[in-house]
Amino acid sequence: MTKIVYNGETDPRLCKDVIGATVASLADGDPDVIFLDADLMSCSGTLKWSKTHADRAIDCGIAEANMAGVAAGLAAAGFKPIIHSFGTFASRRIYDQIFLSGGYAKNDITVIGTDPGVTATMNGGTHMPFEDVALYNALPHATVIDASDPTCLESVLRQCVNRPGIKYIRVGRKQYAKIYEDGSELPIGKAVTLREGKDVVIFAAGIMLHEAMKAAASLEAQGVSAAVVDCFTIKPIDADAVEAWAKKCGAVVVAENANRHGGLYDTILEVLAERCPVPAAVVAVEDEFGEVGTQGYLQERFGLTAAHIEEQVKSVLARK
Amino acid sequence: MEFKEKQAIEAFALRIRMAALEAIHSIGSGHVGGVMSISDALAVLYGREMKVRPEDPKWPDRDYLVMSKGHAGPAVYATLALKGFFPYEELKTLNRGGTRLPSHCDRNKTPGVDMTTGSLGQGTSQAAGLALGNKLRGRNNRVFLIVGDGEMDEGQCWESFLFASAKKLGNLVVLIDWNKRQLDGYLDEVLPMGDFVAKMEAFGFDTVKVDGGDVEAIAAALERTRNGGDKPYAIVLDTIKGHGIDEVEAIAMNHSLPVTDERFANWTAELKAKLDALEG
Numbered sequence: 001m002t003k004i005v006y007n008g009e010t011d012p013r014l015c016k017d018v019i020g021a022t023v024a025s026l027a028d029g030d031p032d033v034i035f036l037d038a039d040l041m042s043c044s045g046t047l048k049w050s051k052t053h054a055d056r057a058i059d060c061g062i063a064e065a066n067m068a069g070v071a072a073g074l075a076a077a078g079f080k081p082i083i084h085s086f087g088t089f090a091s092r093r094i095y096d097q098i099f100l101s102g103g104y105a106k107n108d109i110t111v112i113g114t115d116p117g118v119t120a121t122m123n124g125g126t127h128m129p130f131e132d133v134a135l136y137n138a139l140p141h142a143t144v145i146d147a148s149d150p151t152c153l154e155s156v157l158r159q160c161v162n163r164p165g166i167k168y169i170r171v172g173r174k175q176y177a178k179i180y181e182d183g184s185e186l187p188i189g190k191a192v193t194l195r196e197g198k199d200v201v202i203f204a205a206g207i208m209l210h211e212a213m214k215a216a217a218s219l220e221a222q223g224v225s226a227a228v229v230d231c232f233t234i235k236p237i238d239a240d241a242v243e244a245w246a247k248k249c250g251a252v253v254v255a256e257n258a259n260r261h262g263g264l265y266d267t268i269l270e271v272l273a274e275r276c277p278v279p280a281a282v283v284a285v286e287d288e289f290g291e292v293g294t295q296g297y298l299q300e301r302f303g304l305t306a307a308h309i310e311e312q313v314k315s316v317l318a319r320k
Numbered sequence: 321m322e323f324k325e326k327q328a329i330e331a332f333a334l335r336i337r338m339a340a341l342e343a344i345h346s347i348g349s350g351h352v353g354g355v356m357s358i359s360d361a362l363a364v365l366y367g368r369e370m371k372v373r374p375e376d377p378k379w380p381d382r383d384y385l386v387m388s389k390g391h392a393g394p395a396v397y398a399t400l401a402l403k404g405f406f407p408y409e410e411l412k413t414l415n416r417g418g419t420r421l422p423s424h425c426d427r428n429k430t431p432g433v434d435m436t437t438g439s440l441g442q443g444t445s446q447a448a449g450l451a452l453g454n455k456l457r458g459r460n461n462r463v464f465l466i467v468g469d470g471e472m473d474e475g476q477c478w479e480s481f482l483f484a485s486a487k488k489l490g491n492l493v494v495l496i497d498w499n500k501r502q503l504d505g506y507l508d509e510v511l512p513m514g515d516f517v518a519k520m521e522a523f524g525f526d527t528v529k530v531d532g533g534d535v536e537a538i539a540a541a542l543e544r545t546r547n548g549g550d551k552p553y554a555i556v557l558d559t560i561k562g563h564g565i566d567e568v569e570a571i572a573m574n575h576s577l578p579v580t581d582e583r584f585a586n587w588t589a590e591l592k593a594k595l596d597a598l599e600g
């Protein structure tokens with residue numbers, strides 16, 4: 001059951017605590033689940049649990065590529081590895097290992113990359129993945145998730161463990177706007193309509209959902225009816241939902257906390273081009289590297305705000 | 321080293337700590353542990369060993385510093401500000417939107433920062449490339465590479481060391497901040513590294529181990545590297561994560577810490593007392 005409870009408020013849970021609790025519970029319930037980290041257990045909420053579960057929680061040290069390879073070996077030995085690092089290192093730094101030892105060799109691995117996009121804030125440009133989505137999109141048969149909130153995070157993590165292939169979940173460590181009622185199930189591959197509308201549809205993921213909902217409310221006051229659809233599964237995209245909404249509204253805006261190239265926008269444009277060409281626009285990082293600052297500063301800096309979404313809605317409506 | 325010079329370098333190291341702490345306090349939190357443990361080495365490097373020109377930071381014949389443990393940026397910024405590369409007051413822009421002083425070192429942002437780091441391990445290969453390039457250009461200078469002990473988990477470090485000794489990069493000096501701790505705790509809990517000296521020697525480095533809180537010992541180890549030769553150099557700095565501030569040293573998980581107003585006042589007072597004792 002999926003119940004939407006969005007009202008703009010923040011979910012009290014830290015996502016890192018949700019990762020920690022979910023990993024511990026998955027490991028409790030399944031002797032094959034094993035967790036690996038690269039000196040960032042403090043950041044994935046698993047450090048305390050790891051101290052009492054030494055055979056299920058493996059700290060690999062600051063050696064992400066080795067961790068990915070070890071995870072592949074563990075998968076071959078019958079385990080269901082979950083690995084974690086910051087999103088930059090969980091994508092770029094381990095890409096060849098996760099691609100070949102993992103995907104190509106059919107060793108199934110769940111990868112959690114924390115602090116996606118501007119949520120890397122104070123760690124700055126070197127730690128700010130705008131490209132992780134594109135990299136995992138290019139890995140055949142991978143599952144790519146931009147978690148919407150703590151409830152979504154828990155639900156997808158539970159599904160990923162038993163799902164074949166490479167699964168990449170990007171999620172911030174801190175708090176998110178609450179979207180789903182605690183305990184809701186978010187089936188991977190199914191987009192969720194957060195708000196109905198008829199003039200334009202906003203497809204969004206991750207932290208951009210909150211911005212999209214704010215934009216839609218503001219647009220409503222201006223007489224524009226905007227639907228908002230949660231595309232937390234970027235790959236495989238829910239093409240039927242994308243097509244249906246594009247047909248209904250005739251105009252599309254995509255909002256993502258990532259580079260505009262290779263991510264959700266491109267994925268949706270593919271569906272539109274093949275099934276239902278309508279005017280589209282994007283709110284995403286305009287092909288830039290990251291930098292340091294607060295999340296508020298960075299959202300302004302890279303144009304990832306409700307105001308930018310509104311602007312793009314208006315521009316796309318003018319082209320309808 | 322003469323007593324006067326030793327005193328001056330020790331004072332410089334304390335000022336680096338105070339300035340870095342001021343920068344971190346201005347934004348509320350930061351990588352205090354690894355900043356403090358490397359301050360003495362930076363004081364010796366910039367206080368006496370390195371040829372640099374604050375008014376001409378890109379002078380090609382300078383000695384280069386690669387802070388591969390890029391999260392120690394604030395220690396580098398404090399050092400550079402005190403050397404006059406940019407105004408001291410700018411330290412308080414650390415991590416602010418639009419700053420020239422981001423949390424991790426960035427060669428395109430900060431005057432005097434020679435290499436962009438932050439993804440641990442990557443500075444090591446860049447330093448090897450710089451050393452090779454300087455050698456090919458016939459420059460008479462050195463590249464100083466600072467690596468964290470936890471950072472040494474990265475395979476890339478060992479690839480670069482293999483390369484540096486194979487290519488006889490006697491103009492490369494690796495300083496390992498052996499502060500025994502990484503992010504999730506002690507190296508011995510996370511991934512025991514064994515004997516750094518034996519490892520570096522096995523990789524073909526001319527290696528010494530010194531007390532990384534003793535500026536005289538660090539200076540002597542660095543002086544040895546002036547001779548160049550066919551082997552790259554390694555200096556294992558036996559340090560304490562958080563060194564110089566008792567309370568920080570005592571916090572087991574001191575990788576990244578909030579620096580509240582109260583902590584800032586107490587910790588600065590401790591450093592200031594040491595400075596006063598030194599300078600009378």
Ligand SMILES: Cc1ncc(C[n+]2csc(CCOP(=O)(O)OP(=O)(O)O)c2C)c(N)n1
Pocket residue numbers: 038039040062089093351353354355357389391438439440441467468469470471472497499501502503561575
């Ligand atoms: C490739 C990579 N993985 C992980 C991190 C996150 N990280 C930053 S500092 C750190 C621990 C570093 O420990 P150490 O090298 O011992 O540094 P020090 O103790 O001197 O602070 C980690 C895991 C990173 N910056 N880069």
Ligand SMILES: [Mg+2]
Pocket residue numbers: 354468469470497498499500501502561
């Ligand atoms: Mg260390």
